[in-house]
Amino acid sequence: MRVAIVTESFLPQVNGVAGTVRHAVDRLTTTGHQVLVVAPGAGPAAYSGAEVVRVRSLALPGYRSFPLGLPDPAVQHALARFRPDVVHLASPIALGAVGLRAARRLGVPTVAVFQTDVAGFARQYGVRAEHLIDRWVGHLHxxxxxxxxxxxxxxxxxxxxxVPDLHLWRRGVALDLFDPGHRDEALRAAWTGGEPGRTVVGYVGRLAQEKRVRRLAELADLPGVHLVVVGDGPERGWLAERLPAATFTGMLRGPELARAFASLDVFVHTGEAETFCQTVQEAQASGVAVVAPAAGGPLDLVAPGRTGSLYDVTDPGALRRAVGALVADPDTRARLARGGRQAVAGRSWARVVDELVDHYAAVVAPVPGRLAA
Structure with a gap:
């Protein structure tokens, strides 16, 4: 099958959308499909055997590392040249709208993957545009x-x-990378200064307002805890000022990230607008007890008392209490860690992308009366 992926984000960016597309391309090309990626901003012109067409973009204020795709005739030209069987729209909002229009003009069926709650993020930044954003997202899908x-x-x-014809498609997890066997006692000692008996609690992700990372300050003086913050972003300075005893590792990737995950005792996530929350799966695969918000994607990933713990995002003390309960109870931590690992045992990226191909196949059959944009 010839698959064109029009994505709002791709390498060198590191985020959920770019990561999902990367895993999809890896599996698609490995299994014999021909793939074209259309992405905004500068970056590699090829990846894993697929051509990457770069189009015009604009850097967002406060997010200089995140290029926003702009209307560009190169999108339709690339699709017309490649002649795809299907166009995959990865988290469409800006460039995805251009890709959707081009696909409809060319009579190519589309599969849109909803991945980013843009309206939810806008609320976190105090932008009063949820209704307009929701109308646009609904229109595209x-x-x-x-x-x-x-x-x-x-x-x-x-x-x-x-939006009609909705289908559940979860994310995979790199089970060959995230594994309890990567736990590193030397790394833990470096984090804690060798102080025995400390429970290592960690956050992994972008340090940005939409992730509600300022809630980590609630854990600053939790007895017996050493806090580790993995990632980078505009909120790092604020957090470092209020969490002087915490370890800030910066952004980690690959084996270093897997080692950090597995070396935690408790993983905590603070974002309330997560459509999925990939880091919860990665923590579970790493054999780490999870504390996550009772909102959005984590509601599907965490079964309280079995595969992790959920806290009420409307309760200012709930996060601290949930983490404190696990710090005080190593047996429960171990049980939740085992349950979480069992829950993700079958969620390989290979299996998940193969499911994606089934969705492609379902729309490739000719659709009578397809309208031009």
Whole structure:
């Protein structure tokens, strides 16, 4: 099959959208499909056997590392030249809208993957545009032939916008990378200064307002805890000032990231607008007890008391209490860690991308009366 992926983000960016596309390309090319990627901003012109067409972009204020794709005739030219069987729209909002229009003009079926709650992020930044954003997101997904959502919360969100033909498509996890066997006692000692008996609690992700990372300050003086913050972003300075005893590793990738995950005792996530929350899966695969918000994607990933712990995001003390309970109870930590690892045992990226191909196949059959944009 010839698959064109029009994505809002791709390498060298590191985020959920770029990561999902990267794993999809890896598996698609390995299994014999021909792939074209259309992405905004500067970056590699090829990846894993697929050509990457770069189009015009604009750096967002406060997010200089995140290029926003702009309308560019290169999108339709690239699709017309490649002649895809299907166009995959990865988290469409800006460049995805251009790709959708081009695909409809060319009569190519589309699969749209909802991955970013842009309206939710806007709320975190105090931008009063949720209604307009939701209308735009609904408009795009209603025009796609099929929409894939990562969680039941996302399903409900898009169904409320009138989007038809919704299908649940979860994310995979790199089970060959994230594993309890990577736990490193020397690394833990370096984090804690060799102080015995400390429970290492960690956050992994972008240090940005939409992730609600300022809630980590609630854990600053939790007895017996050493806090580790993995990642980077605009909120790092604020956090470092209020968490002087914490370890800030910066962004980690590959084996270093896997080692950091497995060396935690408790993983905590603070974001309330996550459509999925990939780092929860990575922590579970690493054999680490999880504390996550009872909102969005984590509601599907964490079964309280079995595969992790959820806290009420409306309760200012809930995060601290949830983490404190696990710090005080190593047996429960171990049980939740085992349950979490068992829950993700079958979620390899290979299996998940093979499911994606089934969705492609479902829309490739000729659709009578397809309208031009």
């Amino acid at each position: 209603r025009r796609a032939d099929r929409t894939l959502v990562p969680s039941t919360a996302s399903w409900d969100q898009l169904a409320a916008l009138g």
